[in-house]
Amino acid sequence: MDIQFIKCHGSGNDFILIDELTHGYTFTEQERKDLSIILCDRQDGIGSDGILFVMNSDKAEARMRMFNSDGTEAEMCGNGLRCVARHMLEKENKIHIAIETEKAVLAVSQEEEIFPGIDTFSVAIEPVSFELASLPVNVEAEPASKTSIPGLPDHLTFTALSVPNPHVVAIVDEIDQQELKQVGEKANHLPEVFPNGVNVSFMKLLEKNKVFVQTFERGVGLTNACGTAMSASSLVSTIHGPNTMGEPIVVINKGGLVNCVVEKKEESFSIQLRGNATNVYEAVVQLDxxxxxxxxxxxREFVEEQMKYEKLEAYAASQIGGDS
Incomplete structure:
Protein backbone atom coordinates (compact mmCIF):
# COMPACT_ATOMS: atom_id res chain seq x y z
CA MET A 1 0.00 0.00 0.00
CA ASP A 2 1.23 3.50 -0.87
CA ILE A 3 0.62 6.11 1.83
CA GLN A 4 1.44 9.76 1.28
CA PHE A 5 2.47 11.69 4.39
CA ILE A 6 4.09 14.85 5.73
CA LYS A 7 6.75 14.71 8.43
CA CYS A 8 6.17 17.77 10.59
CA HIS A 9 6.69 19.11 14.09
CA GLY A 10 5.39 21.56 16.65
CA SER A 11 8.16 22.74 18.99
CA GLY A 12 10.24 19.70 18.08
CA ASN A 13 7.40 17.33 18.99
CA ASP A 14 7.43 15.46 15.68
CA PHE A 15 4.66 13.68 13.80
CA ILE A 16 3.73 11.82 10.67
CA LEU A 17 0.64 13.51 9.21
CA ILE A 18 -1.61 11.38 7.02
CA ASP A 19 -4.46 13.18 5.24
CA GLU A 20 -7.28 10.68 4.78
CA LEU A 21 -9.57 13.38 3.38
CA THR A 22 -7.40 14.13 0.36
CA HIS A 23 -6.18 10.63 -0.37
CA GLY A 24 -9.27 8.59 0.50
CA TYR A 25 -7.55 6.21 2.91
CA THR A 26 -9.83 4.00 5.01
CA PHE A 27 -7.78 2.43 7.79
CA THR A 28 -9.19 0.02 10.31
CA GLU A 29 -8.59 0.72 13.99
CA GLN A 30 -6.00 -2.04 14.10
CA GLU A 31 -4.24 -0.61 11.05
CA ARG A 32 -4.00 2.80 12.75
CA LYS A 33 -2.38 1.18 15.77
CA ASP A 34 -0.06 -0.91 13.59
CA LEU A 35 0.95 2.08 11.47
CA SER A 36 1.89 4.01 14.59
CA ILE A 37 4.05 1.21 15.95
CA ILE A 38 5.72 0.46 12.59
CA LEU A 39 6.33 3.98 11.28
CA CYS A 40 7.05 5.89 14.50
CA ASP A 41 9.85 3.56 15.59
CA ARG A 42 13.04 5.65 15.70
CA GLN A 43 15.35 2.74 14.97
CA ASP A 44 13.59 0.78 12.27
CA GLY A 45 10.82 3.17 11.20
CA ILE A 46 10.49 6.75 9.98
CA GLY A 47 10.71 7.96 13.56
CA SER A 48 8.24 10.27 15.29
CA ASP A 49 6.32 10.82 18.51
CA GLY A 50 3.07 9.84 16.84
CA ILE A 51 0.81 9.84 13.79
CA LEU A 52 -1.78 12.53 13.07
CA PHE A 53 -4.73 11.17 11.10
CA VAL A 54 -6.71 13.95 9.37
CA MET A 55 -10.22 12.66 8.86
CA ASN A 56 -13.68 13.72 7.73
CA SER A 57 -15.92 15.51 10.22
CA ASP A 58 -19.57 16.52 10.17
CA LYS A 59 -18.90 19.08 12.91
CA ALA A 60 -15.86 20.96 11.57
CA GLU A 61 -13.53 21.28 8.58
CA ALA A 62 -11.70 18.13 9.71
CA ARG A 63 -11.25 15.68 12.56
CA MET A 64 -7.89 14.92 14.17
CA ARG A 65 -6.92 11.65 15.79
CA MET A 66 -3.42 11.23 17.23
CA PHE A 67 -1.84 7.84 17.92
CA ASN A 68 1.31 7.67 20.05
CA SER A 69 4.39 5.72 19.02
CA ASP A 70 3.27 2.78 21.18
CA GLY A 71 -0.05 2.50 19.33
CA THR A 72 -2.22 4.10 22.01
CA GLU A 73 -4.52 6.98 21.15
CA ALA A 74 -4.23 10.36 22.90
CA GLU A 75 -7.33 12.33 23.84
CA MET A 76 -5.64 15.53 22.68
CA CYS A 77 -2.33 16.76 21.27
CA GLY A 78 -1.69 20.50 21.21
CA ASN A 79 1.47 20.47 19.09
CA GLY A 80 -0.13 18.01 16.70
CA LEU A 81 -3.26 20.13 16.46
CA ARG A 82 -1.15 23.08 15.28
CA CYS A 83 0.26 20.90 12.49
CA VAL A 84 -3.22 19.77 11.48
CA ALA A 85 -4.42 23.39 11.74
CA ARG A 86 -1.74 24.56 9.33
CA HIS A 87 -2.47 21.72 6.92
CA MET A 88 -6.19 22.42 6.84
CA LEU A 89 -5.91 26.23 6.83
CA GLU A 90 -3.68 26.02 3.76
CA LYS A 91 -5.96 23.46 2.16
CA GLU A 92 -9.08 25.58 2.79
CA ASN A 93 -7.26 28.87 2.06
CA LYS A 94 -8.62 30.36 5.30
CA ILE A 95 -7.16 31.90 8.47
CA HIS A 96 -9.85 30.60 10.89
CA ILE A 97 -11.43 27.14 10.96
CA ALA A 98 -12.43 24.48 13.49
CA ILE A 99 -11.01 21.00 14.07
CA GLU A 100 -12.88 18.18 15.78
CA THR A 101 -10.97 16.33 18.51
CA GLU A 102 -12.11 13.55 20.82
CA LYS A 103 -13.48 15.84 23.54
CA ALA A 104 -14.35 19.06 21.72
CA VAL A 105 -14.53 21.01 18.47
CA LEU A 106 -11.70 23.53 18.74
CA ALA A 107 -11.05 26.85 17.02
CA VAL A 108 -7.71 27.17 15.21
CA SER A 109 -6.23 30.11 13.35
CA GLN A 110 -3.09 31.65 11.88
CA GLU A 111 -1.65 34.40 14.09
CA GLU A 112 1.20 36.91 14.22
CA GLU A 113 4.67 35.37 14.23
CA ILE A 114 6.01 34.46 17.68
CA PHE A 115 9.52 34.62 16.20
CA PRO A 116 10.83 36.20 12.99
CA GLY A 117 10.16 33.98 9.96
CA ILE A 118 8.08 31.43 11.88
CA ASP A 119 4.51 31.03 10.62
CA THR A 120 2.46 30.79 13.80
CA PHE A 121 -0.76 28.97 14.53
CA SER A 122 -3.06 29.25 17.52
CA VAL A 123 -5.19 26.40 18.84
CA ALA A 124 -7.68 26.33 21.69
CA ILE A 125 -6.83 23.91 24.49
CA GLU A 126 -10.05 22.89 26.24
CA PRO A 127 -11.98 21.62 28.10
CA VAL A 128 -9.85 22.20 31.20
CA SER A 129 -10.77 20.49 34.46
CA PHE A 130 -9.29 20.09 37.95
CA GLU A 131 -11.80 17.39 38.83
CA LEU A 132 -9.91 14.22 39.72
CA ALA A 133 -12.37 12.05 37.82
CA SER A 134 -11.52 13.87 34.59
CA LEU A 135 -7.96 12.51 34.52
CA PRO A 136 -8.70 10.19 36.38
CA VAL A 137 -6.40 10.19 39.43
CA ASN A 138 -6.99 8.58 42.80
CA VAL A 139 -5.62 10.79 45.58
CA GLU A 140 -7.19 12.14 48.76
CA ALA A 141 -7.04 15.87 47.96
CA GLU A 142 -9.75 17.35 45.70
CA PRO A 143 -8.59 19.20 43.73
CA ALA A 144 -5.03 17.87 43.76
CA SER A 145 -3.17 21.17 44.00
CA LYS A 146 0.52 21.14 45.01
CA THR A 147 -0.10 17.69 46.50
CA SER A 148 2.21 14.73 47.04
CA ILE A 149 1.12 11.64 45.11
CA PRO A 150 1.34 8.10 46.51
CA GLY A 151 4.17 6.16 44.88
CA LEU A 152 6.01 9.26 43.66
CA PRO A 153 8.92 11.02 45.45
CA ASP A 154 7.86 12.81 48.63
CA HIS A 155 9.93 15.92 47.87
CA LEU A 156 7.79 16.65 44.80
CA THR A 157 4.30 18.12 44.89
CA PHE A 158 2.04 18.08 41.85
CA THR A 159 -1.01 19.87 40.54
CA ALA A 160 -3.31 17.56 38.59
CA LEU A 161 -5.56 18.67 35.74
CA SER A 162 -6.96 17.48 32.43
CA VAL A 163 -6.71 19.58 29.24
CA PRO A 164 -8.49 17.21 28.38
CA ASN A 165 -5.73 14.57 28.49
CA PRO A 166 -4.32 13.89 31.99
CA HIS A 167 -1.43 15.93 33.40
CA VAL A 168 0.43 16.44 36.63
CA VAL A 169 2.80 19.41 36.94
CA ALA A 170 5.53 19.97 39.54
CA ILE A 171 7.23 23.34 39.98
CA VAL A 172 10.96 22.73 40.55
CA ASP A 173 14.09 24.83 41.05
CA GLU A 174 16.04 22.86 38.43
CA ILE A 175 14.91 20.27 35.91
CA ASP A 176 16.63 16.90 36.28
CA GLN A 177 15.85 14.93 33.12
CA GLN A 178 16.83 11.60 34.67
CA GLU A 179 14.53 12.18 37.64
CA LEU A 180 11.73 13.26 35.31
CA LYS A 181 12.14 10.07 33.30
CA GLN A 182 12.06 7.94 36.45
CA VAL A 183 9.04 9.75 37.87
CA GLY A 184 7.20 9.58 34.53
CA GLU A 185 7.82 5.87 34.17
CA LYS A 186 6.76 5.23 37.77
CA ALA A 187 3.57 7.30 37.42
CA ASN A 188 2.58 5.29 34.36
CA HIS A 189 3.03 2.05 36.28
CA LEU A 190 0.66 3.06 39.09
CA PRO A 191 -2.74 1.93 37.75
CA GLU A 192 -4.25 2.27 41.23
CA VAL A 193 -3.41 6.01 41.11
CA PHE A 194 -3.55 6.78 37.37
CA PRO A 195 -5.83 4.19 35.74
CA ASN A 196 -5.31 5.69 32.26
CA GLY A 197 -1.71 6.79 32.72
CA VAL A 198 -0.60 10.42 32.92
CA ASN A 199 1.70 13.05 31.40
CA VAL A 200 4.26 14.31 33.92
CA SER A 201 5.88 17.76 33.64
CA PHE A 202 8.58 19.59 35.56
CA MET A 203 8.34 23.38 35.28
CA LYS A 204 10.99 25.93 36.19
CA LEU A 205 9.99 29.59 36.59
CA LEU A 206 12.53 31.67 34.64
CA GLU A 207 11.07 35.16 35.08
CA LYS A 208 7.67 36.85 35.01
CA ASN A 209 5.61 35.24 32.26
CA LYS A 210 8.46 32.97 31.15
CA VAL A 211 8.88 29.30 32.13
CA PHE A 212 10.86 26.25 31.06
CA VAL A 213 8.91 22.98 30.82
CA GLN A 214 9.96 19.42 30.10
CA THR A 215 7.56 16.49 29.95
CA PHE A 216 7.45 12.73 30.18
CA GLU A 217 4.64 12.04 27.74
CA ARG A 218 2.38 9.07 28.31
CA GLY A 219 2.88 6.53 25.53
CA VAL A 220 6.03 8.27 24.27
CA GLY A 221 8.54 9.05 27.05
CA LEU A 222 10.68 12.18 27.35
CA THR A 223 9.76 14.57 24.56
CA ASN A 224 11.20 17.79 23.16
CA ALA A 225 7.83 19.35 23.84
CA CYS A 226 4.21 18.47 24.61
CA GLY A 227 1.65 21.09 23.67
CA THR A 228 -0.98 20.17 26.22
CA ALA A 229 1.72 19.89 28.92
CA MET A 230 2.98 23.38 28.12
CA SER A 231 -0.60 24.63 28.25
CA ALA A 232 -1.31 22.87 31.55
CA SER A 233 1.97 24.16 33.01
CA SER A 234 1.12 27.71 31.95
CA LEU A 235 -2.17 27.50 33.81
CA VAL A 236 -0.43 26.11 36.90
CA SER A 237 2.09 28.98 36.69
CA THR A 238 -0.75 31.50 37.01
CA ILE A 239 -2.19 29.73 40.06
CA HIS A 240 0.98 28.87 41.99
CA GLY A 241 3.47 31.23 40.37
CA PRO A 242 3.80 34.88 39.38
CA ASN A 243 2.43 34.62 35.85
CA THR A 244 -0.57 36.60 34.66
CA MET A 245 -3.78 35.40 33.06
CA GLY A 246 -4.76 37.11 29.83
CA GLU A 247 -1.15 37.83 28.85
CA PRO A 248 1.20 35.72 26.70
CA ILE A 249 3.37 33.38 28.75
CA VAL A 250 6.55 32.33 26.95
CA VAL A 251 7.11 28.60 27.40
CA ILE A 252 10.63 27.45 26.59
CA ASN A 253 11.11 23.76 25.83
CA LYS A 254 13.82 21.45 24.50
CA GLY A 255 12.41 21.87 21.00
CA GLY A 256 11.92 25.62 20.93
CA LEU A 257 9.23 27.83 22.42
CA VAL A 258 5.53 28.66 22.32
CA ASN A 259 3.27 31.33 23.76
CA CYS A 260 0.32 30.38 25.97
CA VAL A 261 -2.50 32.70 27.00
CA VAL A 262 -4.55 31.50 29.98
CA GLU A 263 -8.08 32.84 30.23
CA LYS A 264 -10.79 32.40 32.83
CA LYS A 265 -14.49 33.04 32.30
CA GLU A 266 -16.57 32.59 35.42
CA GLU A 267 -15.19 29.27 36.76
CA SER A 268 -13.97 27.84 33.42
CA PHE A 269 -10.42 28.02 32.12
CA SER A 270 -9.27 27.95 28.50
CA ILE A 271 -5.80 28.23 27.01
CA GLN A 272 -4.59 29.50 23.67
CA LEU A 273 -1.47 27.64 22.50
CA ARG A 274 0.48 29.58 19.86
CA GLY A 275 3.51 28.28 18.03
CA ASN A 276 5.05 26.82 14.91
CA ALA A 277 3.86 24.02 12.67
CA THR A 278 6.94 23.21 10.61
CA ASN A 279 6.96 20.81 7.67
CA VAL A 280 10.19 18.79 7.48
CA TYR A 281 9.56 16.71 4.37
CA GLU A 282 6.84 14.93 2.44
CA ALA A 283 7.10 11.45 0.95
CA VAL A 284 5.27 8.26 0.06
CA VAL A 285 5.71 5.15 2.17
CA GLN A 286 5.28 1.84 0.35
CA LEU A 287 4.12 -0.56 3.06
CA ASP A 288 3.69 -4.31 2.94
CA ARG A 300 10.92 16.21 -0.78
CA GLU A 301 12.60 18.27 1.95
CA PHE A 302 11.36 21.66 3.15
CA VAL A 303 14.86 23.04 3.68
CA GLU A 304 14.02 26.74 4.06
CA GLU A 305 11.44 26.05 6.79
CA GLN A 306 13.93 23.94 8.72
CA MET A 307 16.61 26.63 8.52
CA LYS A 308 14.21 29.26 9.87
CA TYR A 309 13.23 27.03 12.77
CA GLU A 310 16.85 26.37 13.67
CA LYS A 311 17.17 30.08 14.52
CA LEU A 312 14.22 29.81 16.93
CA GLU A 313 15.77 26.69 18.48
CA ALA A 314 19.04 28.50 19.04
CA TYR A 315 17.26 31.40 20.69
CA ALA A 316 15.26 29.09 22.97
CA ALA A 317 18.43 27.21 23.98
CA SER A 318 20.07 30.52 24.91
CA GLN A 319 17.22 31.21 27.34
CA ILE A 320 17.74 28.04 29.40
CA GLY A 321 21.53 27.82 29.23
CA GLY A 322 22.89 24.76 31.02
CA ASP A 323 19.94 24.27 33.36
CA SER A 324 18.58 21.30 31.45
Missing amino acids: WNSREFQLENK
Whole structure:
Protein backbone atom coordinates (compact mmCIF):
# COMPACT_ATOMS: atom_id res chain seq x y z
CA MET A 1 0.00 0.00 0.00
CA ASP A 2 1.23 3.50 -0.87
CA ILE A 3 0.62 6.11 1.83
CA GLN A 4 1.44 9.76 1.28
CA PHE A 5 2.47 11.69 4.39
CA ILE A 6 4.09 14.85 5.73
CA LYS A 7 6.75 14.71 8.43
CA CYS A 8 6.17 17.77 10.59
CA HIS A 9 6.69 19.11 14.09
CA GLY A 10 5.39 21.56 16.65
CA SER A 11 8.16 22.74 18.99
CA GLY A 12 10.24 19.70 18.08
CA ASN A 13 7.40 17.33 18.99
CA ASP A 14 7.43 15.46 15.68
CA PHE A 15 4.66 13.68 13.80
CA ILE A 16 3.73 11.82 10.67
CA LEU A 17 0.64 13.51 9.21
CA ILE A 18 -1.61 11.38 7.02
CA ASP A 19 -4.46 13.18 5.24
CA GLU A 20 -7.28 10.68 4.78
CA LEU A 21 -9.57 13.38 3.38
CA THR A 22 -7.40 14.13 0.36
CA HIS A 23 -6.18 10.63 -0.37
CA GLY A 24 -9.27 8.59 0.50
CA TYR A 25 -7.55 6.21 2.91
CA THR A 26 -9.83 4.00 5.01
CA PHE A 27 -7.78 2.43 7.79
CA THR A 28 -9.19 0.02 10.31
CA GLU A 29 -8.59 0.72 13.99
CA GLN A 30 -6.00 -2.04 14.10
CA GLU A 31 -4.24 -0.61 11.05
CA ARG A 32 -4.00 2.80 12.75
CA LYS A 33 -2.38 1.18 15.77
CA ASP A 34 -0.06 -0.91 13.59
CA LEU A 35 0.95 2.08 11.47
CA SER A 36 1.89 4.01 14.59
CA ILE A 37 4.05 1.21 15.95
CA ILE A 38 5.72 0.46 12.59
CA LEU A 39 6.33 3.98 11.28
CA CYS A 40 7.05 5.89 14.50
CA ASP A 41 9.85 3.56 15.59
CA ARG A 42 13.04 5.65 15.70
CA GLN A 43 15.35 2.74 14.97
CA ASP A 44 13.59 0.78 12.27
CA GLY A 45 10.82 3.17 11.20
CA ILE A 46 10.49 6.75 9.98
CA GLY A 47 10.71 7.96 13.56
CA SER A 48 8.24 10.27 15.29
CA ASP A 49 6.32 10.82 18.51
CA GLY A 50 3.07 9.84 16.84
CA ILE A 51 0.81 9.84 13.79
CA LEU A 52 -1.78 12.53 13.07
CA PHE A 53 -4.73 11.17 11.10
CA VAL A 54 -6.71 13.95 9.37
CA MET A 55 -10.22 12.66 8.86
CA ASN A 56 -13.68 13.72 7.73
CA SER A 57 -15.92 15.51 10.22
CA ASP A 58 -19.57 16.52 10.17
CA LYS A 59 -18.90 19.08 12.91
CA ALA A 60 -15.86 20.96 11.57
CA GLU A 61 -13.53 21.28 8.58
CA ALA A 62 -11.70 18.13 9.71
CA ARG A 63 -11.25 15.68 12.56
CA MET A 64 -7.89 14.92 14.17
CA ARG A 65 -6.92 11.65 15.79
CA MET A 66 -3.42 11.23 17.23
CA PHE A 67 -1.84 7.84 17.92
CA ASN A 68 1.31 7.67 20.05
CA SER A 69 4.39 5.72 19.02
CA ASP A 70 3.27 2.78 21.18
CA GLY A 71 -0.05 2.50 19.33
CA THR A 72 -2.22 4.10 22.01
CA GLU A 73 -4.52 6.98 21.15
CA ALA A 74 -4.23 10.36 22.90
CA GLU A 75 -7.33 12.33 23.84
CA MET A 76 -5.64 15.53 22.68
CA CYS A 77 -2.33 16.76 21.27
CA GLY A 78 -1.69 20.50 21.21
CA ASN A 79 1.47 20.47 19.09
CA GLY A 80 -0.13 18.01 16.70
CA LEU A 81 -3.26 20.13 16.46
CA ARG A 82 -1.15 23.08 15.28
CA CYS A 83 0.26 20.90 12.49
CA VAL A 84 -3.22 19.77 11.48
CA ALA A 85 -4.42 23.39 11.74
CA ARG A 86 -1.74 24.56 9.33
CA HIS A 87 -2.47 21.72 6.92
CA MET A 88 -6.19 22.42 6.84
CA LEU A 89 -5.91 26.23 6.83
CA GLU A 90 -3.68 26.02 3.76
CA LYS A 91 -5.96 23.46 2.16
CA GLU A 92 -9.08 25.58 2.79
CA ASN A 93 -7.26 28.87 2.06
CA LYS A 94 -8.62 30.36 5.30
CA ILE A 95 -7.16 31.90 8.47
CA HIS A 96 -9.85 30.60 10.89
CA ILE A 97 -11.43 27.14 10.96
CA ALA A 98 -12.43 24.48 13.49
CA ILE A 99 -11.01 21.00 14.07
CA GLU A 100 -12.88 18.18 15.78
CA THR A 101 -10.97 16.33 18.51
CA GLU A 102 -12.11 13.55 20.82
CA LYS A 103 -13.48 15.84 23.54
CA ALA A 104 -14.35 19.06 21.72
CA VAL A 105 -14.53 21.01 18.47
CA LEU A 106 -11.70 23.53 18.74
CA ALA A 107 -11.05 26.85 17.02
CA VAL A 108 -7.71 27.17 15.21
CA SER A 109 -6.23 30.11 13.35
CA GLN A 110 -3.09 31.65 11.88
CA GLU A 111 -1.65 34.40 14.09
CA GLU A 112 1.20 36.91 14.22
CA GLU A 113 4.67 35.37 14.23
CA ILE A 114 6.01 34.46 17.68
CA PHE A 115 9.52 34.62 16.20
CA PRO A 116 10.83 36.20 12.99
CA GLY A 117 10.16 33.98 9.96
CA ILE A 118 8.08 31.43 11.88
CA ASP A 119 4.51 31.03 10.62
CA THR A 120 2.46 30.79 13.80
CA PHE A 121 -0.76 28.97 14.53
CA SER A 122 -3.06 29.25 17.52
CA VAL A 123 -5.19 26.40 18.84
CA ALA A 124 -7.68 26.33 21.69
CA ILE A 125 -6.83 23.91 24.49
CA GLU A 126 -10.05 22.89 26.24
CA PRO A 127 -11.98 21.62 28.10
CA VAL A 128 -9.85 22.20 31.20
CA SER A 129 -10.77 20.49 34.46
CA PHE A 130 -9.29 20.09 37.95
CA GLU A 131 -11.80 17.39 38.83
CA LEU A 132 -9.91 14.22 39.72
CA ALA A 133 -12.37 12.05 37.82
CA SER A 134 -11.52 13.87 34.59
CA LEU A 135 -7.96 12.51 34.52
CA PRO A 136 -8.70 10.19 36.38
CA VAL A 137 -6.40 10.19 39.43
CA ASN A 138 -6.99 8.58 42.80
CA VAL A 139 -5.62 10.79 45.58
CA GLU A 140 -7.19 12.14 48.76
CA ALA A 141 -7.04 15.87 47.96
CA GLU A 142 -9.75 17.35 45.70
CA PRO A 143 -8.59 19.20 43.73
CA ALA A 144 -5.03 17.87 43.76
CA SER A 145 -3.17 21.17 44.00
CA LYS A 146 0.52 21.14 45.01
CA THR A 147 -0.10 17.69 46.50
CA SER A 148 2.21 14.73 47.04
CA ILE A 149 1.12 11.64 45.11
CA PRO A 150 1.34 8.10 46.51
CA GLY A 151 4.17 6.16 44.88
CA LEU A 152 6.01 9.26 43.66
CA PRO A 153 8.92 11.02 45.45
CA ASP A 154 7.86 12.81 48.63
CA HIS A 155 9.93 15.92 47.87
CA LEU A 156 7.79 16.65 44.80
CA THR A 157 4.30 18.12 44.89
CA PHE A 158 2.04 18.08 41.85
CA THR A 159 -1.01 19.87 40.54
CA ALA A 160 -3.31 17.56 38.59
CA LEU A 161 -5.56 18.67 35.74
CA SER A 162 -6.96 17.48 32.43
CA VAL A 163 -6.71 19.58 29.24
CA PRO A 164 -8.49 17.21 28.38
CA ASN A 165 -5.73 14.57 28.49
CA PRO A 166 -4.32 13.89 31.99
CA HIS A 167 -1.43 15.93 33.40
CA VAL A 168 0.43 16.44 36.63
CA VAL A 169 2.80 19.41 36.94
CA ALA A 170 5.53 19.97 39.54
CA ILE A 171 7.23 23.34 39.98
CA VAL A 172 10.96 22.73 40.55
CA ASP A 173 14.09 24.83 41.05
CA GLU A 174 16.04 22.86 38.43
CA ILE A 175 14.91 20.27 35.91
CA ASP A 176 16.63 16.90 36.28
CA GLN A 177 15.85 14.93 33.12
CA GLN A 178 16.83 11.60 34.67
CA GLU A 179 14.53 12.18 37.64
CA LEU A 180 11.73 13.26 35.31
CA LYS A 181 12.14 10.07 33.30
CA GLN A 182 12.06 7.94 36.45
CA VAL A 183 9.04 9.75 37.87
CA GLY A 184 7.20 9.58 34.53
CA GLU A 185 7.82 5.87 34.17
CA LYS A 186 6.76 5.23 37.77
CA ALA A 187 3.57 7.30 37.42
CA ASN A 188 2.58 5.29 34.36
CA HIS A 189 3.03 2.05 36.28
CA LEU A 190 0.66 3.06 39.09
CA PRO A 191 -2.74 1.93 37.75
CA GLU A 192 -4.25 2.27 41.23
CA VAL A 193 -3.41 6.01 41.11
CA PHE A 194 -3.55 6.78 37.37
CA PRO A 195 -5.83 4.19 35.74
CA ASN A 196 -5.31 5.69 32.26
CA GLY A 197 -1.71 6.79 32.72
CA VAL A 198 -0.60 10.42 32.92
CA ASN A 199 1.70 13.05 31.40
CA VAL A 200 4.26 14.31 33.92
CA SER A 201 5.88 17.76 33.64
CA PHE A 202 8.58 19.59 35.56
CA MET A 203 8.34 23.38 35.28
CA LYS A 204 10.99 25.93 36.19
CA LEU A 205 9.99 29.59 36.59
CA LEU A 206 12.53 31.67 34.64
CA GLU A 207 11.07 35.16 35.08
CA LYS A 208 7.67 36.85 35.01
CA ASN A 209 5.61 35.24 32.26
CA LYS A 210 8.46 32.97 31.15
CA VAL A 211 8.88 29.30 32.13
CA PHE A 212 10.86 26.25 31.06
CA VAL A 213 8.91 22.98 30.82
CA GLN A 214 9.96 19.42 30.10
CA THR A 215 7.56 16.49 29.95
CA PHE A 216 7.45 12.73 30.18
CA GLU A 217 4.64 12.04 27.74
CA ARG A 218 2.38 9.07 28.31
CA GLY A 219 2.88 6.53 25.53
CA VAL A 220 6.03 8.27 24.27
CA GLY A 221 8.54 9.05 27.05
CA LEU A 222 10.68 12.18 27.35
CA THR A 223 9.76 14.57 24.56
CA ASN A 224 11.20 17.79 23.16
CA ALA A 225 7.83 19.35 23.84
CA CYS A 226 4.21 18.47 24.61
CA GLY A 227 1.65 21.09 23.67
CA THR A 228 -0.98 20.17 26.22
CA ALA A 229 1.72 19.89 28.92
CA MET A 230 2.98 23.38 28.12
CA SER A 231 -0.60 24.63 28.25
CA ALA A 232 -1.31 22.87 31.55
CA SER A 233 1.97 24.16 33.01
CA SER A 234 1.12 27.71 31.95
CA LEU A 235 -2.17 27.50 33.81
CA VAL A 236 -0.43 26.11 36.90
CA SER A 237 2.09 28.98 36.69
CA THR A 238 -0.75 31.50 37.01
CA ILE A 239 -2.19 29.73 40.06
CA HIS A 240 0.98 28.87 41.99
CA GLY A 241 3.47 31.23 40.37
CA PRO A 242 3.80 34.88 39.38
CA ASN A 243 2.43 34.62 35.85
CA THR A 244 -0.57 36.60 34.66
CA MET A 245 -3.78 35.40 33.06
CA GLY A 246 -4.76 37.11 29.83
CA GLU A 247 -1.15 37.83 28.85
CA PRO A 248 1.20 35.72 26.70
CA ILE A 249 3.37 33.38 28.75
CA VAL A 250 6.55 32.33 26.95
CA VAL A 251 7.11 28.60 27.40
CA ILE A 252 10.63 27.45 26.59
CA ASN A 253 11.11 23.76 25.83
CA LYS A 254 13.82 21.45 24.50
CA GLY A 255 12.41 21.87 21.00
CA GLY A 256 11.92 25.62 20.93
CA LEU A 257 9.23 27.83 22.42
CA VAL A 258 5.53 28.66 22.32
CA ASN A 259 3.27 31.33 23.76
CA CYS A 260 0.32 30.38 25.97
CA VAL A 261 -2.50 32.70 27.00
CA VAL A 262 -4.55 31.50 29.98
CA GLU A 263 -8.08 32.84 30.23
CA LYS A 264 -10.79 32.40 32.83
CA LYS A 265 -14.49 33.04 32.30
CA GLU A 266 -16.57 32.59 35.42
CA GLU A 267 -15.19 29.27 36.76
CA SER A 268 -13.97 27.84 33.42
CA PHE A 269 -10.42 28.02 32.12
CA SER A 270 -9.27 27.95 28.50
CA ILE A 271 -5.80 28.23 27.01
CA GLN A 272 -4.59 29.50 23.67
CA LEU A 273 -1.47 27.64 22.50
CA ARG A 274 0.48 29.58 19.86
CA GLY A 275 3.51 28.28 18.03
CA ASN A 276 5.05 26.82 14.91
CA ALA A 277 3.86 24.02 12.67
CA THR A 278 6.94 23.21 10.61
CA ASN A 279 6.96 20.81 7.67
CA VAL A 280 10.19 18.79 7.48
CA TYR A 281 9.56 16.71 4.37
CA GLU A 282 6.84 14.93 2.44
CA ALA A 283 7.10 11.45 0.95
CA VAL A 284 5.27 8.26 0.06
CA VAL A 285 5.71 5.15 2.17
CA GLN A 286 5.28 1.84 0.35
CA LEU A 287 4.12 -0.56 3.06
CA ASP A 288 3.69 -4.31 2.94
CA TRP A 289 1.13 -5.06 5.66
CA ASN A 290 2.06 -8.74 5.83
CA SER A 291 5.81 -8.34 6.31
CA ARG A 292 5.47 -4.91 8.01
CA GLU A 293 8.36 -3.77 5.82
CA PHE A 294 8.34 -0.46 3.96
CA GLN A 295 10.39 1.92 1.86
CA LEU A 296 10.16 5.63 1.15
CA GLU A 297 9.64 7.16 -2.28
CA ASN A 298 9.41 10.71 -3.69
CA LYS A 299 10.89 12.40 -0.64
CA ARG A 300 10.92 16.21 -0.78
CA GLU A 301 12.60 18.27 1.95
CA PHE A 302 11.36 21.66 3.15
CA VAL A 303 14.86 23.04 3.68
CA GLU A 304 14.02 26.74 4.06
CA GLU A 305 11.44 26.05 6.79
CA GLN A 306 13.93 23.94 8.72
CA MET A 307 16.61 26.63 8.52
CA LYS A 308 14.21 29.26 9.87
CA TYR A 309 13.23 27.03 12.77
CA GLU A 310 16.85 26.37 13.67
CA LYS A 311 17.17 30.08 14.52
CA LEU A 312 14.22 29.81 16.93
CA GLU A 313 15.77 26.69 18.48
CA ALA A 314 19.04 28.50 19.04
CA TYR A 315 17.26 31.40 20.69
CA ALA A 316 15.26 29.09 22.97
CA ALA A 317 18.43 27.21 23.98
CA SER A 318 20.07 30.52 24.91
CA GLN A 319 17.22 31.21 27.34
CA ILE A 320 17.74 28.04 29.40
CA GLY A 321 21.53 27.82 29.23
CA GLY A 322 22.89 24.76 31.02
CA ASP A 323 19.94 24.27 33.36
CA SER A 324 18.58 21.30 31.45
